[in-house]
Structure formats: structure tokens, C-alpha cells
Amino acid sequence: MSEQRPQLALVTGASSGIGEATVRALAAQGFETIAAARRLERCERLAAEVGGRALRLDVTDTDSVAALAAEVDELEVLVHSAGGALGLERVAEADDDRWLEMYESNVLGVVRVTRALLPALRRGRDARIVIVGSVAGVEAYEGGGGYTAAKHGAHAIAQTLRLELLADGIRVTEVAPGLVETEFSLVRFDGDAERAADVYRGLEPLRAADVAELIAFCVSRAPHVDIDYAAIKPTAQATAKIYHRDR
Ligand code: NAP
Numbered sequence: 001m002s003e004q005r006p007q008l009a010l011v012t013g014a015s016s017g018i019g020e021a022t023v024r025a026l027a028a029q030g031f032e033t034i035a036a037a038r039r040l041e042r043c044e045r046l047a048a049e050v051g052g053r054a055l056r057l058d059v060t061d062t063d064s065v066a067a068l069a070a071e072v073d074e075l076e077v078l079v080h081s082a083g084g085a086l087g088l089e090r091v092a093e094a095d096d097d098r099w100l101e102m103y104e105s106n107v108l109g110v111v112r113v114t115r116a117l118l119p120a121l122r123r124g125r126d127a128r129i130v131i132v133g134s135v136a137g138v139e140a141y142e143g144g145g146g147y148t149a150a151k152h153g154a155h156a157i158a159q160t161l162r163l164e165l166l167a168d169g170i171r172v173t174e175v176a177p178g179l180v181e182t183e184f185s186l187v188r189f190d191g192d193a194e195r196a197a198d199v200y201r202g203l204e205p206l207r208a209a210d211v212a213e214l215i216a217f218c219v220s221r222a223p224h225v226d227i228d229y230a231a232i233k234p235t236a237q238a239t240a241k242i243y244h245r246d247r
Contacts, residue, residue: 007125009077009219010034010068012059012113015042017182018132019081021212026077027052029216036068037082057082059109060101069116074124077219078117080110081132083154085147085188099146107153114161121170128219129165131158132211133176135231139240147188148240162228171226173218178233178240181205202245203236 009026013019014035023035023046033052035043043054055071058064059082083106086098110131121127136148137155158174165172185196199205211232218227236244 006032007076008032011079013082015039017208018211021208022215025212025216060104065112065116072120075120076124077128079130088143091145102146102150106150128171130173133174135178135240141241173227174229176231177211178237179205202247
């Protein structure tokens with residue numbers, strides 16, 4: 001009898017942070033992996049390290065998403081990690097373009113990639129979808145409006161998919177992290193390293209690997225178990241805004 005091929009996991013936003021760590025964690029669990037993001041060279045380095053594949057992907061571009069989907073015949077795990085925040089302006093100073101960009105990557109990106117890969121997930125065995133949401137998906141904070149609105153949108157998409165895919169037996173999980181030290185703050189503050197470092201001042205943030213470990217846990221449960229929603233925060237963080245800093 002021929003052996004079954006290993007299960008395949010595709011991770012968006014795999015060129016950095018949580019997505020990159022998730023590719024490593026899933027490869028260590030025996031998944032074949034596809035690492036996808038705009039910075040292809042980073043994905044290629046990661047793919048070479050874990051023995052997987054790398055594909056260029058811009059989740060805001062329907063053609064790019066279609067090209068990705070054309071490369072995937074059967075898929076078991078789809079992890080949406082592409083996304084992030086831009087700026088910390090209050091509603092009174094909101095920049096339409098940056099708000100749109102956050103909605104494009106964090107919400108429509110999840111929609112486009114899910115829609116394009118659902119046929120492959122249906123052809124695969126025991127399909128699971130993981131959306132990397134955020135505490136910002138269920139809370140608000142001053143200056144966070146553009147990002148919290150987008151992550152609330154991603155949260156709603158996760159809940160919608162849970163309903164719409166119920167009869168298909170496709171599991172849907174939202175993993176919602178608090179502060180994780182990645183390139184997230186550097187991107188949010190347009191490369192201002194000092195401002196980014198200040199976000200994590202005086203506390204121990206999560207590492208990308210902590211979140212990846214949770215994602216790997218969620219997708220490795222028995223087929224009848226769906227971890228619907230999982231929040232993960234540093235011990236020093238109580239809410240999106242309340243931290244304990246020792247300096
Ligand atoms: P990160 O290190 O900045 O990684 C973000 C990833 O998203 C990168 O790989 C980036 O790749 C990718 N990405 C952004 N826009 C994209 C696009 N249009 N098309 C394809 N890929 C795109 O930040 P991270 O912390 O790992 O963020 C991962 C996810 O976790 C995001 O959804 C973020 O909102 C969420 N999150 C982060 C935190 C945190 O504190 N760090 C907390 C809660 C939730 P390219 O630039 O190469 O395309």
C-alpha cells in the first residue's frame with residue numbers, strides 16, 4: 001500500500017515574525033510547508049532551512065492570490081498571519097489611505113486567500129484554517145482605531161467562516177495575541193526603531209515562537225476538536241492597554 005503524503009500547511013506573512021515562526025513550528029511537527037509573503041527572498045531562506053516551498057504573495061492583490069492558489073492542489077492547514085498596523089493616529093487625524101491599507105491586508109487579505117484556497121482545502125484531508133487576529137479584535141484603544149477596526153473585521157470573518165464551513169467539517173481557529181516582539185511595531189512606526197522598542201520597555205513580551213507553538217497546538221488536536229478562539233498575552237499584559245512595566 002502506498003504511503004500517504006505528509007499534510008501540507010500554507011502560511012501567509014511567513015517572511016517575518018509569527019508567520020515565520022509558524023512555518024518552523026509546523027515543519028517540526030512533520031507538515032510540508034509553503035511560506036508566502038511579498039519578500040520572497042526571506043521566504044526562500046526559510047523554506048531552504050525547513051525543507052519546504054516559498055511563494056511570493058501580496059494578499060491585497062487578487063492576481064497574486066490567484067497565482068498562489070494555482071500552485072496548490074490539496075491543502076490541510078491554512079494560516080493567515082499576513083497583516084499588521086500602520087500608525088497610531090486618533091480618529092480625528094485618521095489617514096484614509098493607511099486605514100484602507102490595514103483593512104486590505106488584515107480583512108480582505110484573509111477573505112481573498114480563504115476564498116481562493118477553499119477548493120484545495122476541500123480536496124485535502126481534515127482541513128483547518130487559522131486566522132491570526134489580535135486582542136485588538138475584541139478591544140479598543142486610543143489611537144488604535146484603524147487597526148482595531150480591521151482586527152474586529154478579521155474577528156467577524158473568523159466567526160462567519162465558523163458558521164459557513166460548519167457543514168464541511170472545516171475547522172476554523174482565531175488565535176489572538178497581545179504584545180509580541182516582531183517587526184510589527186517597526187512597521188507600525190515606519191521604521192522608527194526607538195519608538196518600536198519603547199512598546200516593549202520594562203516588560204517581557206511574547207516571542208513569535210510562543211504564538212507559533214499555540215498555532216501548532218491548535219492544528220494538531222483530534223479532528224473532532226476545534227479550538228475556536230485562543231487569546232495569548234504576555235504575563236505582564238492584562239488588556240490591550242494595561243501592562244505592568246518594571247521601568
Ligand atoms: P511582522 O513581523 O511585521 O510580520 C508581518 C508579516 O505580514 C510579514 O511577513 C509581512 O510580509 C506580511 N504581510 C504584510 N502585508 C502583507 C501583504 N499585503 N501581503 C502578504 N504579506 C503581507 O508582524 P507579526 O507580529 O508577525 O504579525 C503577524 C500577524 O500577527 C499580523 O496579522 C498582526 O496584525 C498580528 N498580531 C501581531 C501582534 C504583535 O504584537 N506583534 C499582536 C497581535 C496580532 P511581507 O512584508 O514580506 O509581505
